[in-house]
């Protein structure tokens with residue numbers, strides 16, 4: 001079954017063609033980074049306009065790259081939330097109109113469910129391609145960690161024994177009470193005038209700093225210990241900068257970045273003092289340690305030995321190394337999608353939508369966008 005996936009929940013306009021929820025024939029992502037860069041964050045109104053400009057081109061290109069005609073598509077899966085409503089509506093209305101015109105079934109997909117399916121999709125593709133990777137089996141504890149989300153889920157195979165097609169059960173174990181981890185990366189990068197989006201830049205610069213230079217301490221949570229909170233850590237970084245030479249240095253960097261087109265990490269590094277690099281490395285270390293510890297606590301509590309990590313922050317090199325090292329030491333299996341499938345894309349939406357379509361789920365004309373859309377129980 002060929003499924004067209006459409007994703008427009010934030011600042012990427014994406015379309016993909018996926019066969020049988022297991023093979024990506026094409027995945028096209030139009031990034032809006034140049035539009036939002038100068039504001040240091042996503043501007044919702046501008047995002048909606050960019051989606052409108054790009055949606056048709058992106059869907060056309062997905063079909064071309066997959067070498068399929070739009071009429072070959074057998075189902076349409078579109079992100080219905082959570083996300084920016086104006087952005088979501090662009091992909092949603094386009095997907096609805098297309099499904100109606102083609103007389104093909106349509107399903108709405110939760111963006112977080114998409115990130116979870118990115119792990120399963122890539123695992124299936126790797127094994128089909130004969131790569132020696134372990135099977136990403138369920139149940140698994142999944143950390144979805146991005147610019148908009150930081151959540152832990154228990155994902156189970158909920159299929160009845162007689163039915164061969166997986167139907168998934170999601171149990172929400174914890175979520176962020178304030179900033180998402182990626183948001184904290186982006187805000188710290190903005191404060192230090194490092195550029196946008198902040199996560200990849202901090203990831204690179206942190207290699208030149210000492211992650212133990214500043215001990216930010218453990219993030220304490222009252223109530224559910226599997227919840228997250230990163231705004232305190234972000235504020236701690238803010239106070240380490242305000243009124244110190246680091247603030248002046250950040251202003252000088254801001255001025256330099258305005259006049260320089262260079263986006264190279266070593267040029268940026270040359271404009272960062274050792275103290276700034278230590279602060280960046282220590283901040284990243286504190287975020288990664290917190291994500292790792294809470295995910296392991298969730299896996300322990302759920303008694304599972306499979307851990308999935310997905311979302312933009314799952315590209316982070318320290319995070320990947322920390323999860324992999326710990327998994328070897330503690331005997332659990334960890335699965336990440338490759339970076340292109342960690343960040344927002346439509347292949348993950350098509351893959352998640354495939355199972356819904358196969359299970360007979362159909363969206364009707366009432367399908368609409370939801371700024372917040374909880375996944376699971």
Ligand code: KG4
Nearest residue numbers: 146147148182197199200312313316343344
């Ligand atoms: O999944 P995504 O593309 O969009 C959302 O659903 O939010 O994630 C984007 C987020 C941004 O906050 C970005 O700074 C962060 O992922 N990110 C990273 C890295 N690459 C992207 N954070 C840390 N290290 C990275 N290498």
Ligand code: ZN
Nearest residue numbers: 146311343344
């Ligand atoms: Zn996302």
